[in-house]
Amino acid sequence: MATRIRLKRIGRKNRPFYRVVVMDSRQRRDGAAIEELGWYNPIAKDKDNNFELKEERILHWLQLGAQPSDITHKLMKRAGIAMKWHLMKQGLDEKAIEKEIQKLALRREAQAKEKLETTAKEAKKKAKESEKEEVKEQVETEKTNELVAEKTETMEAEEKVEDEKVQDESKVEKTEEKTEPVQEEAEQKTEDAKIEENKEPEVAEKKSVGKETEKAELKEEAKQKTQDTKSKETEKTEVTEEKSAKTEKEAKETKEVTTKKSTPKKKSEEKPSAKKAKSKDEAKDDK
DSSP: OOEEEEEEEOSOTTOOOEEEEEEETTSOTTSOOSEEEEEEOTTOSOGGGSEEEOHHHHHHHHHTTOEEOHHHHHHHHHHTHHHHHHHHHHTOOHHHHHHHHHHHHHHHHHHHHHHHHHHHHHHHHHHHHHHHHHHHHHHHHHHHHHHHHHHHHHHHHHHHHHHHHHHHHHHHHHHHHHHHHHHHHHHHHHHHHHHHHHHHHHHHHHHHHHHHHHHHHHHHHHHHHHHHHHHHHHHHHHHHHHHHHHHHHHHHHHHHHHHHHHHHHHHHHHHHHHHHHHHHHHHHHHO
C-alpha cells in the first residue's frame, strides 16, 4: 500500500485549518486517515508557532516508505525532521545527528539575530531619514516664513508710501478746491455783466419781432374768417338747391301717378265698342 504524509482540511469556509496525517495515496483529500501526525494553521498570527509535528511517528512512517507532500516537507524542514531523516539515511549515529541538529539550531538562532539586527538597523535608518526630512522641512518652513515676512514688510512700506502720496494729493486738491470757487465767482460776475450788456439790444429786437408776428397773425385770422363765411354761404346755396331739386322730383312723380290713374278708364270705355263690332260681324257671318 502506497502511503503519503499530507494535509487534511478541517476548517470552515475562508478559515482553513489542516491536520498532518498518513493516508493511502489513492484516497481523496478529506478521506479517512490512518494516523494523525500533527496540525497546521496558516491563518495564525504567530508564524513561528503555527504548526506542531510528532517527530517519532513521522520518522517511523518515513522508515516504512511513506512519502511526504511538498507542504509537509517544508514543515518538516522548519522542525528539523527533514535534516534528521537525511542524516539517518547516511547512517550516522544518534550523537552525530544530535550535534548536527544543534549546529542547525545555532545557525537558525544566528540567522534570527541577524534578521533582528537588520530590522533594527533599517528602523534606525528610517528614523534618521525621517529626522533629516523633518529638519529639512523645518528649515524650508523657516525660510518661507522669512521670505513671507520680508514681503510683508516691503508691502507695508509701499502701502505707507502710497498713503503719504494720497494724503499729499488730497491736501493739494483741497487747496485747489478752495481757490477754485473764488475764481469761478469772479468769472461768473464778469460773464453776467457781459450777458446783461448783450441782453438790451436782444430785448429790443425781440419786441420788434413780436409786434410784426402779432400783425401777421391778425391778418391770417381775418383771412380765415372771410374763408369761413364764404364756405358757409356755399353750403347754404347747396342745401337750397338740393331742396328745390327734391320738390321738383316729387312734383313729377305726382303728375305721373295722376296720369296713370286716368288712362285705364279710357281703355274700359273702348272695350265694349269693340265687343259690339265683333258681335255685328258674327251676325253677318251667320246670315
